[in-house]
Amino acid sequence: MVTLKDKKVLVVGGAGFIGRHVVRQLLSDGAQVAVLDVTRLPDDLSRVDQVTGSITDTALFASTVSGCDTVVFLANSSLPGSANTDLSSEIHDHVQTTIKAAEISNAQGVKRFVFASSGGTVYGYSSDQPLAEDMPTAPINAYGVSKLSIEHYLRLLSRLRPMQTVSLRVSNPYGEGQLALRNQGFVAAAMQHAISGKTMPIWGDGSVERDFIHVSDVAAGFAAACAAGEVPPVVNIGSGQALSLLDLLKMIEPALGRPVPVQFEPGRAIDVARNVLDISRARQALGWSPRISMAEGLSRTARWWLDREAAGRSQ
């Protein structure tokens, strides 16, 4: 049982999809929670200490983080697809901004910095599966290279300064609150297409395998990383299970009670064939395990989409 009483945690990017779930988990574990985000929290989270603004405003960040002992860093200005076109801006916006925030956190007395890395991109192509943290890393997009670079600078920071850092390499999260925007989130995209009746493109033959994890398990992983006595520099957070897109579609349709109209398109070079995480380290070092089965997670997610449809919201 994770307890975070007496902890004051700043969640940067707390109003996003993963962020809201993390905030709710931290609150239920007893933490005092503050949020910094460019957008507002939903009404049910109004008791959270909320600051609206950007992490690029370093003075605002310094004053917001002051008095917190832990930072959960979920802010991210780049996306897997678009970061490739201007690498030097990506380095500035993503790597430099994140490490500046970590340095300010340390200067303000923060004792632990928990960073959301990407289990789906840092490893790149690898025939060795499941992927363990010490395996070679060779990301094939800028988003993954930036995440990996940040991991290395954070590992270094925890050697140089009195602040522990941990990067959680999250696999493919899905769940309530995830919108099918900007090509992120296969489950969200499938449900949204099923409800709208529009045809969903699938690149390749649907045989690629991914490690899908329900967002509430991800949130529990972040809470565990805040609570653990010691943390390793890098920890995988995933289900540890491979699931092909085709098999996933076969589970989504009954969960939602609707067919997902799909059209197969030529495969993309950016899609690795298989990406499944070894989660032994998370079990041992954080005392964390995924608890939501795929069926249960999809059922919850489907209910959220159907409620949304009933309320007349199309996206």
Next chain:
Amino acid sequence: MVTLKDKKVLVVGGAGFIGRHVVRQLLSDGAQVAVLDVTRLPDDLSRVDQVTGSITDTALFASTVSGCDTVVFLANSSLPGSANTDLSSEIHDHVQTTIKAAEISNAQGVKRFVFASSGGTVYGYSSDQPLAEDMPTAPINAYGVSKLSIEHYLRLLSRLRPMQTVSLRVSNPYGEGQLALRNQGFVAAAMQHAISGKTMPIWGDGSVERDFIHVSDVAAGFAAACAAGEVPPVVNIGSGQALSLLDLLKMIEPALGRPVPVQFEPGRAIDVARNVLDISRARQALGWSPRISMAEGLSRTARWWLDREAAGRSQ
């Protein structure tokens, strides 16, 4: 036999210690050579097309690189020791600046970008020796993290754009022209202390082992990386031989004909016990091998220092 006839190579940082040797090697291999550096080339290199300025001046860089087919990138604004204190500035000055230069090079039609990485820092602690390119990388200083981050962005660039990139992980270079400035270069420091009669501090007991390589072999490695038909993204350039500091001192003293007065200081956490590179890939992929023995290299270096002393220059 490397031939670079019909190649136009821009050497960024060509006026530095390694840069001058690279420029001479490229000229002797028949290349047309341009240099961009903040300092001037020595008089014997006056036939080189020389531009004085900084790589942070992107307009100047773009006009200088225009018309070149190859870039050798040796510029480096950071140093192993000092980069740790302000990581976000280090990211800007080192990683972003280098990748910006690579992106401009690609936009100007450059076909190959050869980057000087660091075999002495990217691997970090490793009991597996000699170090091969595919082994895990966990640098323990900011200089090494930046070099590794740049390597990953360059590897990505060569996937995304029609420009090949190769990062040469150079071990510990020494030789004529290396000054004992800013704590860089054990051989230079030892010779400089022997000549001045000042006591040289050695951190630890002198048992740490390094891979020392004569700078003319390093220069030949860069020329080979310019000339090769295809290049792997990362290649070690070293002697492949381990040499302890104590054993190296025993070779330096007879080469110079002077004793090196030393004083042993407590060991530093930043010094890994052993760092020796596996150079099989360089032999196979670049057709390159080190050719200068340690005795020969130290003899040449000693002669340079003694000539300098005879000319009345103290540093």
